[in-house]
Amino acid sequence: xxxxxxxxxxxxxxxxxxxxxxxxxxxxxxxxxxxxxxxxxxxxxxxxxxxxxxxxxxxxxxxxxxxxxxxxxxxxxxxxxxxxxxxxxxxxxxxxxxxxxxxxxxxxxxxxxxxxxxxxxxxxxxxxxxxxxxxxxxxxxxxxxxxxxxxxxxxxxxxxxxxxxxxxxxxxxxxxxxxxxxxxxxxxxxxxxxxxxxxxxxxxxxxxxxxxxxxxxxxxxxxxxxxxxxxxxxxxxxxxxxxxxxxxxxxxxxxxxxxxxxxxxxxxxxxxxxxxxxxxxxxxxxxxxxxxxxxxxxxxxxxxxxxxxxxxxxxxxxxxxxxxxxxxxxxxxxxxxxxxxxxxxxxxxxxxxxxxxxxxxxxxxxxxxxxxxxxxxxxxxxxx
Ligand SMILES: *Cc1c(COP(=O)(O)O)cnc(C)c1O
Numbered sequence: 110x111x112x113x114x115x116x117x118x119x120x121x122x123x124x125x126x127x128x129x130x131x132x133x134x135x136x137x138x139x140x141x142x143x144x145x146x147x148x149x150x151x152x153x154x155x156x157x158x159x160x161x162x163x164x165x166x167x168x169x170x171x172x173x174x175x176x177x178x179x180x181x182x183x184x185x186x187x188x189x190x191x192x193x194x195x196x197x198x199x200x201x202x203x204x205x206x207x208x209x210x211x212x213x214x215x216x217x218x219x220x221x222x223x224x225x226x227x228x229x230x231x232x233x234x235x236x237x238x239x240x241x242x243x244x245x246x247x248x249x250x251x252x253x254x255x256x257x258x259x260x261x262x263x264x265x266x267x268x269x270x271x272x273x274x275x276x277x278x279x280x281x282x283x284x285x286x287x288x289x290x291x292x293x294x295x296x297x298x299x300x301x302x303x304x305x306x307x308x309x310x311x312x313x314x315x316x317x318x319x320x321x322x323x324x325x326x327x328x329x330x331x332x333x334x335x336x337x338x339x340x341x342x343x344x345x346x347x348x349x350x351x352x353x354x355x356x357x358x359x360x361x362x363x364x365x366x367x368x369x370x371x372x373x374x375x376x377x378x379x380x381x382x383x384x385x386x387x388x389x390x391x392x393x394x395x396x397x398x399x400x401x402x403x404x405x406x407x408x409x410x411x412x413x414x415x416x417x418x419x420x421x422x423x424x425x426x427x428x429x430x431x432x433x434x435x436x437x438x439x440x441x442x443x444x445x446x447x448x449x450x451x452x453x454x455x456x457x458x459x460x461x462x463x464x465x466x467x468x469x470x471x472x473x474x475x476x477x478x479x480x481x482x483x484x485x486x487x488x489x490x491x492x493x
Pocket of ligand 1: 168169170171194195197198258284286287307308309310320321322
């Protein structure tokens, strides 16, 4: 029997009656757009994250884009973000005509290095790329915001990042697309910075059965702006428009699917810890296992290890029926789409090294001890 990389079937088997009941209720009331399940979900998500407000939306990408729009980010603006993330994190910056300024990662956590962020902000303010690599056109850029990423489920170092950002008046948008469910000293991912974005793409720790996302904030004025931007920049009335926005609502059906999933999410997060511990016990010494700093709780969106024999490991595991994935083979500053920014190899050495060495193993709450044993043995057979 082959091991799935992510097991959505076991979860569905567990929740099927409840998911079908909630979906049937939507089919019965017929409010497919902004039905009552949307508000119910937003309230429960805000309570879970520990924020005053939550706004559901159409994807994690739109959950990043909408706050940038609300802040008025555009041409001439620099948004500092991690060089090591899914493309959408930087794409939304470029989509608005602003320029992503990439910051290297801490090689232990794969998250934005706060000291590098500080150097990057100073380099921008002093027009001095000797302090930190900057994109072409840096002379005319104004730093406007920071987007740290909770990569693989581990929250970024918000205490240190916030110290840098607040010293320069820069709002933080937390990219919690992978981190939702994680925490730092009990403060949950989704509650850091001015606001946070998450994704309900099916493979994320909390996923729906299509695309979906949410934005969390304590800032009422920002929340009000986001409500408007989510639906075509609407004003006091549906047909009065006060801004250029998007059509970025979450479907009522997806909210209906998420509600029962959110109920068991805390339990699933604990099961992910168990799965990760089973891996770490078997893999320590063979590969570099995930580093979870003191006080941090990872949502384990991925269980990612590193080894300088990655390709050998991947083909060996594949031959044993164990699927693996590489997130990500190309750091953002080396993506072809950003070639015009003029970044060079060596600009973000930790991101570049990670892109050559990381590999993610199957990870989901329903991974059994037997699965971990099979995978552990397969890794040992290749690397021992
Ligand atoms: C998945 C992901 C996104 C985008 O979410 P979508 O719902 O797929 O649009 C953004 N950032 C990170 C880090 C992600 O992993």
